[in-house]
Amino acid sequence: MKTLRLLLWLRWKLFVNSGSATKRWVSVVAALALFLAASPLWAGGAVLAWLGVQKYGAPAVTVTFALCQILWLWMGVVSGALGRTFELDKFLRFPIPPRSVFVINVVASLIEPVCLMTVPTLVAVALAVADQHGAAAGLVTALAGLLLSLLSATVLQVVLALLDELLRRDATRYAAGILLPLMFLGLQLFARLTGGETIRFMQERQIDPGVLLETTARACMALPTIGAPALLATGALEGDPLHMVGGLLFCLALLVLGVLPAAALMRHVVRAGESAGGGAAKRPAGPGSASFALFAPPLSTPLGALLARELRYSLAHPQRVASLVSLPLMVIILRATNPTQATASPEFIVTMLIFTVGMSSMMVFSYDGPGVRSLFLLPVRPRDVVLSKNLEFLTRIAVELVLLLIVMAFVMPGAWKPEHVPGVVAGLGVLFVTLTIGTSMGIRFPVRARRRGSGMKGGPGVFQTLGMFALTALAAGVALGGVWLAGRYVPEPATQPVRWAFAIVVALGGAAIWWRSLDIHAVLVTELRERIIAEAGRSDVE
Amino acid sequence: MSGFAIETFELTRTFGAQTAVDHLSLQVPEGSFYGFLGPNGAGKSTTINMLTGLLSPTSGSARILGLDLAKDDLEIKRRIGVVPDGLHLFERLSGEDQLRFVGEVQGLAPPVAKRRAGELLEAMDLTASARKLVAGYSHGMRKKLALSCALIHEPKLLFLDEPFEGVDAVATSEIRELLQKLVSQRHVTVFLTSHVLEVVERLCTHVGIVSGGKLVANGSLDDLRRGEHGETSTLEELFLSRVGGSRGDATAGLGWLTDGEAAE
Numbered sequence: 016m017k018t019l020r021l022l023l024w025l026r027w028k029l030f031v032n033s034g035s036a037t038k039r040w041v042s043v044v045a046a047l048a049l050f051l052a053a054s055p056l057w058a059g060g061a062v063l064a065w066l067g068v069q070k071y072g073a074p075a076v077t078v079t080f081a082l083c084q085i086l087w088l089w090m091g092v093v094s095g096a097l098g099r100t101f102e103l104d105k106f107l108r109f110p111i112p113p114r115s116v117f118v119i120n121v122v123a124s125l126i127e128p129v130c131l132m133t134v135p136t137l138v139a140v141a142l143a144v145a146d147q148h149g150a151a152a153g154l155v156t157a158l159a160g161l162l163l164s165l166l167s168a169t170v171l172q173v174v175l176a177l178l179d180e181l182l183r184r185d186a187t188r189y190a191a192g193i194l195l196p197l198m199f200l201g202l203q204l205f206a207r208l209t210g211g212e213t214i215r216f217m218q219e220r221q222i223d224p225g226v227l228l229e230t231t232a233r234a235c236m237a238l239p240t241i242g243a244p245a246l247l248a249t250g251a252l253e254g255d256p257l258h259m260v261g262g263l264l265f266c267l268a269l270l271v272l273g274v275l276p277a278a279a280l281m282r283h284v285v286r287a288g289e290s291a292g293g294g295a296a297k298r299p300a301g302p303g304s305a306s307f308a309l310f311a312p313p314l315s316t317p318l319g320a321l322l323a324r325e326l327r328y329s330l331a332h333p334q335r336v337a338s339l340v341s342l343p344l345m346v347i348i349l350r351a352t353n354p355t356q357a358t359a360s361p362e363f364i365v366t367m368l369i370f371t372v373g374m375s376s377m378m379v380f381s382y383d384g385p386g387v388r389s390l391f392l393l394p395v396r397p398r399d400v401v402l403s404k405n406l407e408f409l410t411r412i413a414v415e416l417v418l419l420l421i422v423m424a425f426v427m428p429g430a431w432k433p434e435h436v437p438g439v440v441a442g443l444g445v446l447f448v449t450l451t452i453g454t455s456m457g458i459r460f461p462v463r464a465r466r467r468g469s470g471m472k473g474g475p476g477v478f479q480t481l482g483m484f485a486l487t488a489l490a491a492g493v494a495l496g497g498v499w500l501a502g503r504y505v506p507e508p509a510t511q512p513v514r515w516a517f518a519i520v521v522a523l524g525g526a527a528i529w530w531r532s533l534d535i536h537a538v539l540v541t542e543l544r545e546r547i548i549a550e551a552g553r554s555d556v557e
Numbered sequence: 558m559s560g561f562a563i564e565t566f567e568l569t570r571t572f573g574a575q576t577a578v579d580h581l582s583l584q585v586p587e588g589s590f591y592g593f594l595g596p597n598g599a600g601k602s603t604t605i606n607m608l609t610g611l612l613s614p615t616s617g618s619a620r621i622l623g624l625d626l627a628k629d630d631l632e633i634k635r636r637i638g639v640v641p642d643g644l645h646l647f648e649r650l651s652g653e654d655q656l657r658f659v660g661e662v663q664g665l666a667p668p669v670a671k672r673r674a675g676e677l678l679e680a681m682d683l684t685a686s687a688r689k690l691v692a693g694y695s696h697g698m699r700k701k702l703a704l705s706c707a708l709i710h711e712p713k714l715l716f717l718d719e720p721f722e723g724v725d726a727v728a729t730s731e732i733r734e735l736l737q738k739l740v741s742q743r744h745v746t747v748f749l750t751s752h753v754l755e756v757v758e759r760l761c762t763h764v765g766i767v768s769g770g771k772l773v774a775n776g777s778l779d780d781l782r783r784g785e786h787g788e789t790s791t792l793e794e795l796f797l798s799r800v801g802g803s804r805g806d807a808t809a810g811l812g813w814l815t816d817g818e819a820a821e
Contacts, residue, residue, distance in 0.1 A: 307654075307661045320661040324650070331649040386647030389706075391611055393662045394634035545612060552645060 046128070057132045061139035068143035071225050073249040074232035076156070079140050080245050081235040083133040084167045090129040091171040092178070114278035117172060121274075124168035137163070144252050155251035155259060162266040163244040169270060170240050173277045243269055317395045321403035328382055329407055335382070338375065339415050342368060343422040350426045364419065365442035366491060369449055372412060373487050376453025379404050380551040381462045387552040391544050398537035401458075405450060405529070412446065434502070434511070437518035441494040444518075444525030448490045451532045456483055458539050461550035494521045559623065562587045562714050562746035563608060568617035570603050577603040579770035580617065585763065588744040590736070592751065592761035592778075596800050600770040601750045602642045605716050608748075609639045622713055635663065638707030640700070642718040648692040652683055652702050655691060656709055663710035670709070677705040680735070682728065696723040704732065715739070717749045721756060733760060758792040768800040 060082075067075035124130060137160035145153020216222075236242040243265035250258025307320035314322060329335050346364060379401075380387050390400055460479060498521075501514045540547065563585035570578040578600040585591045595601050606612040608619060610630045619626040621633045647655055653674055660670030678684045681701040686694065694702065700723055707715060715736075721729045737760065739745040751757050757764065764781055766774040774781055774795070782790055790798075808815065 307658050307667070316664065317662050320658055324647070324658050327654070328647075328649055382649075384648045385643070385645040386650075388611065388641065388643075388645035389647060389659075392609060392634065392639050392641065393659065394631045394664075395662055396631065548611065548645075 050128070050131070053132065057135045060133070061135040064136045064139040065143045067228075068140055069147065071228050072147075073252050074225070074228040076140055076144070076248050076252060077232035077235050077241070077245040078228055079136060080159075080163050080248070081231075081238070081241045083136060084163060084170070084241055087129055087133060087164075087167045088171055088174060091124075091127070092174060114274050117274055117278040120172055121165065121168040124171060125164055130164060130168070133164070140248070144248070148252055148254070152251040152254075156248045159244040159248035159251070159262070159266075162247065162263075162270075163241070165270060166240040166244065166266065166273075169273045169277060173273070173280065176277065176280045239265070239269060315399070317393075318399045318403055321395060321399055322406050325403050325407035326410065329411060332382055335411065338371075339411060339418060342371060342415060343418045346419065346422050347426055364423070365439055366495065368412075368415070368419070369442060369445050369491055370484070370487060372408075372446060373449045373453050373483060376405075376408055376450045377457040377460075377483070378462055379454050379457030380547050381457070383551060385552050388548050391548065396537065397540040398533050401454065401536045401540060402533055405454060405533070408450060434514075437511075437514040438495055438498045440515075440518040441498050441521040442491075444521035444523070445487070445490045445494045447522075447525035447529040449487050451529045452483055452486055454536055455532070455539070458536060458543055458547065461543075461547045463551050490525075494518075494525075497521065559620075560587055561585060561620075562589070562622055563591075563619070563748060565604075565608070565619040566617055568604070568607060568619055569615050570600075570607055570612060571615045576770050578607065578614075578767075581767070581770070581772050583765050583772055583775050585746060585748060585765075587746055588740060589763045590740045590747045590749070590761045592749055592757035592764045593767070594750070594754070594757060594764060594796060595767035599767045599800070601767060602718055603770075604767070605639075605641070605718050605748070605750065609637065609641070609716055610634060611641070635710070636712055637714045637716060638710070638712035639716045640703045640707050640718060640720050641716075646691045646694075646699060646703060646706075649690060651688045651690055652678060652694070652698075653687040655702060656705055659706045660709045665710060673709050674705075677709060680731075681705055697725055697728065700724050701728060701732075711743075712745065714746045715748065717747060719751055720749060721751065721753065736760065754792045754796060764792070766796060766799045773799045 064075070064079045067079065138157070141153045141157040141160060144156040232245075236245060243262055245262070246258050247262030247266060250256070250260075250262055307323040342364075345367070383390065456479065497517050498514050501517050502510060505513045561584045563583070565581050565583050568578055568581040569576065581600075581604060593601055593604070603612060607614050608621060608626070610626070610633065622636050624633050624636075626633065647658070650658065656674035656677060657667070657670045660673060661667060665673065675684075675687075678687050681704070683698060683701055683705070686698060691699065691702065700720065704717070704720060707717070717736075720732065724732065733756075736747055740747055740762075749757070749761065758778070761778055763776065764774065764778050765772060778792070781795055782792065784790060
């Protein structure tokens with residue numbers, strides 16, 4: 016217990032010392048705002064759970080428990096798998112049993128946002144049971160909900176430990192970095208596509224939702240981490256003390272027995288460490304590394320070398336490779352699930368591209384890691400450093416656009432008509448403006464990408480990010496709105512020439528703003544190099 | 558040229574209320590092997606960071622190889638080599654790529670950069686790891702690679718922040734020999750920090766000692782060791798006398814550890 020108390024104290028101190036008091040309050044306010052914004056999810060879940068338990072009884076309880084656990088695991092893996100670093104490695108030198116660290120991690124998981132999101136639903140289930148079967152049954156159901164949460168946290172820790180084991184090696188990390196986001200997108204596509212089919216199938220066959228719920232609940236009961244708390248809750252609901260006692264003991268046994276092998280697994284993963292095969296992974300044998308002078312000429316030798324290094328780094332980061340296909344994949348999903356022109360039109364897609372590149376361009380120094388310091392030790396002009404990073408960014412956008420056009424040619428044949436082109440040209444101008452704003456933000460508020468994943472540290476606060484999006488939205492509104500207004504209000508035959516002229520002016524204006532900004536950003540980089548080195552230059556590897 | 562590779566004039570750097578480097582004025586003769594010493598937190602790394610362009614001085618100025626640090630930073634960077642504190646290499650490049658990249662940015666033709674990268678890797682016993690990502694290098698390997706990066710363009714001045722820390726004895730001996738050759742045969746100036754006084758004593762011709770951000774000793778090692786009255790002291794004695802020396806019996810309160818007193 017003393018160890019647990021100490022670890023809890025440590026977690027608290029780390030939180031308290033993680034930033035200034037203002038920053039902590041801002042993050043608390045931002046978390047509350049996010050919680051409120053997500054209210055349709057948790058409040059809707061609670062209402063549905065209440066209605067479901069009222070109407071269908073025990074099967075609804077089991078299925079609700081299952082959905083909560085799946086949501087928890089899903090969100091936990093998506094948000095934490097790739098960027099996760101176990102605290103356990105920091106405790107290896109101390110006489111602290113891994114299971115204590117594991118237990119603390121499990122308990123800490125209970126205050127994760129995704130867990131808090133499921134609380135209203137679990138409370139609604141307990142209240143619905145109490146409403147129908149009395150307060151005692153409701154209390155037992157609440158206890159079952161708490162045990163479900165603890166079991167879900169335990170399972171999540173085990174899954175993350177397994178993923179960490181998988182992601183120790185460079186090759187698997189790279190593959191997972193690309194495949195995991197694609198898999199999640201693919202599953203969403205599958206769910207969207209098959210969801211409608213399932214409802215149609217049920218309607219055609221006149222399958223009663225209650226029967227479906229019961230069948231699903233039976234399947235869920237076979238999964239121990241759902242079945243055990245569900246057995247406790249349904250025992251209370253049906254007044255079956257044997258089920259209640261059995262469910263309670265089953266839950267406790269799973270928690271006690273689950274902690275030991277899970278802690279052992281975590282210890283194994285941590286002790287295996289990075290060097291077991293990760294960072295030291297040998298590159299495929301080749302004739303030798305290529306020169307960095309690929310782009311010189313036409314670029315100057317330092318600028319060409321900087322750009323070549325940026326492109327190599329880009330390919331070395333799976334998230335950046337995956338980002339190339341995420342928007343084309345989104346087009347496929349949108350087209351497949353919602354074939355109306357509004358959500359899959361070229362203008363809509365260009366707008367999506369503009370907003371997705373905003374965040375991406377902000378990571379201007381993020382992927383350099385500790386090497387960012389070397390950039391400032393080399394005899395290169397700060398302008399060339401910024402320019403090489405922006406050129407790498409524009410190269411990635413160009414590849415993404417080409418992929419997008421290919422995908423659209425297949426899934427939306429005929430969607431691109433000549434009248435769409437001015438909007439896209441104006442969109443390119445906005446893209447340059449977005450790149451300018453993003454680069455400026457990235458220099459002022461350096462973000463550190465975590466080596467092992469999708470997470471990031473540092474960066475701008477909520478208000479700066481909102482400000483950036485507001486500016487981007489304003490630029491997009493002016494550019495795309497102008498093209499639209501010209502099409503609507505300029506009389507023929509001047510309509511298309513005016514739209515084209517406006518779009519070209521916007522595109523050239525955007526490019527000019529970006530080109531001019533390079534000098535300003537170069538000065539900014541020089542002035543803020545200490546902050547950039549301190550924030551973006553820290554490495555998870557160190 | 559003034560005959561000094563490095564000259565600083567009242568160089569000062571503050572971090573908030575803390576003064577890390579306090580009106581530092583020093584001269585490092587060209588072709589000297591200069592040891593820059595000081596206890597932890599004395600301002601050694603801050604000074605190197607300012608002299609290599611990573612940090613801006615709060616006040617004061619400096620001339621490196623006769624060039625103004627504030628105005629000619631690019632030209633200075635072309636002429637110096639740096640092994641910084643913490644190393645900070647590009648983790649996602651291989652050792653060979655790293656060297657070729659630095660060489661080409663420093664203005665070497667690609668074939669020259671490739672040849673020198675291979676030769677440096679061979680000299681540092683890193684050939685077997687040349688194609689491995691730096692992320693997988695041990696601390697000693699990183700140190701040797703960082704030194705290779707600092708040397709690939711034949712710099713006139715080398716800044717080495719704890720260059721031997723974490724490097725094995727064989728490599729240390731080889732690097733020491735290489736550095737001595739650079740100084741004696743190529744007239745390169747080496748500005749080195751180290752906590753290992755024996756290393757400094759064996760290698761350096763000149764020494765500067767900082768304490769609390771202030772320069773408390775500067776000159777040739779022989780002159781500094783020879784006291785005002787002609788007595789000769791070791792570098793350790795000199796160092797301790799200039800930085801405040803012994804703190805008395807600092808371990809007096811550790812009787813429970815040293816004298817076998819009963820633990821509470």
